[in-house]
Amino acid sequence: MNYPEDYSSEINELDLDEYKERNYIMDLENKILRAELKNKDISRENSQLKKENEILKRELDKLRIPPLIMGTVIDKISSRKVVVKSSTGPNFLVNISQFVDPEEIVPGERVCLNQQTLAVVEVLSKEKDYRAMAMEIEEKPNITFDEIGGLSTQIRDIKEVVELPLKKPELFEKIGIVPPKGILLYGPPGTGKTLLAKAVAYETNASFIRVVGSELVKKFIGEGAKLVRDVFKLAKEKSPCIIFIDEIDAVASKRTESLTGGDREVQRTLMQLLAEMDGFDSRGDVKIIAATNRPDILDSAILRPGRFDRIIEIANPNEDGRIEILKIHTSKMNLKNVNLRDVAKLTEGMVGADLKAVCTEAGMFAIREDREYIKLRDFEEAIEKIKSKTTPKEEIKPQVSLMYG
Numbered sequence: 001m002n003y004p005e006d007y008s009s010e011i012n013e014l015d016l017d018e019y020k021e022r023n024y025i026m027d028l029e030n031k032i033l034r035a036e037l038k039n040k041d042i043s044r045e046n047s048q049l050k051k052e053n054e055i056l057k058r059e060l061d062k063l064r065i066p067p068l069i070m071g072t073v074i075d076k077i078s079s080r081k082v083v084v085k086s087s088t089g090p091n092f093l094v095n096i097s098q099f100v101d102p103e104e105i106v107p108g109e110r111v112c113l114n115q116q117t118l119a120v121v122e123v124l125s126k127e128k129d130y131r132a133m134a135m136e137i138e139e140k141p142n143i144t145f146d147e148i149g150g151l152s153t154q155i156r157d158i159k160e161v162v163e164l165p166l167k168k169p170e171l172f173e174k175i176g177i178v179p180p181k182g183i184l185l186y187g188p189p190g191t192g193k194t195l196l197a198k199a200v201a202y203e204t205n206a207s208f209i210r211v212v213g214s215e216l217v218k219k220f221i222g223e224g225a226k227l228v229r230d231v232f233k234l235a236k237e238k239s240p241c242i243i244f245i246d247e248i249d250a251v252a253s254k255r256t257e258s259l260t261g262g263d264r265e266v267q268r269t270l271m272q273l274l275a276e277m278d279g280f281d282s283r284g285d286v287k288i289i290a291a292t293n294r295p296d297i298l299d300s301a302i303l304r305p306g307r308f309d310r311i312i313e314i315a316n317p318n319e320d321g322r323i324e325i326l327k328i329h330t331s332k333m334n335l336k337n338v339n340l341r342d343v344a345k346l347t348e349g350m351v352g353a354d355l356k357a358v359c360t361e362a363g364m365f366a367i368r369e370d371r372e373y374i375k376l377r378d379f380e381e382a383i384e385k386i387k388s389k390t391t392p393k394e395e396i397k398p399q400v401s402l403m404y405g
């Protein structure tokens, strides 16, 4: 169409204005979109941080709760005053804390006392028995040796000393040798000691009882020795059974000359443990696996023949070990162009628990970017993040004179 010259220039100007306006609007829309995406990212990060904050708060609360003393109510003097026989020995006349319903407290009831004020702060109902609190019992843990990476030699050793005697006791009888009763796993935290013990229980169809050394002597004051007795009794009832004692150093560190009250408690618990171990038949179907990060401080009494006389080191994984562990933890992840050897090279010094955290974190980075696959960059960022949170694991060896088998 032909327009007169002056009219067409007016239209061109109009077009230009409209064009500029449209560009401006598009620009604004892009900015809004970017701001919205950023906002989404921030709120996702915010909720992640909130979750982390919650976890840390809970951890802090746990740390703030001082250890409690167990006791049995002997007599009720008034609605808020009772006489309690403490598990540490003496009787106390104590108050009932305002958080506890005084109606619940009758003679014979087991209660927890605050260590400083000795007030009754908790009633131990039958369901919430302290034994249940101190022991983790699994009828058949669901962990197989295939889920453990980088520990093939240790798996072979453990099979020899635990699995074989449990599955074929007649073999040992024929040959005339006594299978070991207990083995000690030592190595830095997070290297898979608990995992190994659970896998042995799974492969031998055994139940699994886990107790933590530090809890036996610090959380359930005065009950350590009794708990050890109960653990062995329960293990016999549930046999075949694997007893796993984590942090054994807390009950079996070298004896010191002067004994404080706490040390005496440790002593009593250790003596009971040694007596229980000496008292049962190594050909039976209860085996004990203990774990420690501090083999250097162990009392040699527990490493004597007939006790924990097999020692297996669970060290930090090497590069091939790290690849195996990464394979396990990425088996269900959608990876794109990720060579696990590259990831293993970047994770020198990390243990299995760190590698698991790296895999989960790499997945989180992909989710944050709305991607359905995980690339090497996600692993690199995850490694940075985990490294900034963890301290390098130190390897501590037992003293040479303590090593047997």
Ligand SMILES: Nc1ncnc2c1ncn2[C@@H]1O[C@H](COP(=O)(O)OP(=O)(O)OP(=O)(O)O)[C@@H](O)[C@H]1O
Pocket (backbone or CB within 6 Å): 147, 148, 149, 150, 151, 188, 189, 190, 191, 192, 193, 194, 195, 196, 246, 291, 293, 325, 328, 351, 352, 353, 354, 356
């Ligand atoms: N060798 C491994 N192969 C696969 N996963 C592992 C391995 N080691 C550790 N992990 C992962 O780390 C988690 C923690 O490991 P585990 O509890 O067995 O370590 P640990 O040596 O018993 O540590 P701690 O001394 O702190 O008790 C396991 O549940 C598992 O997911």
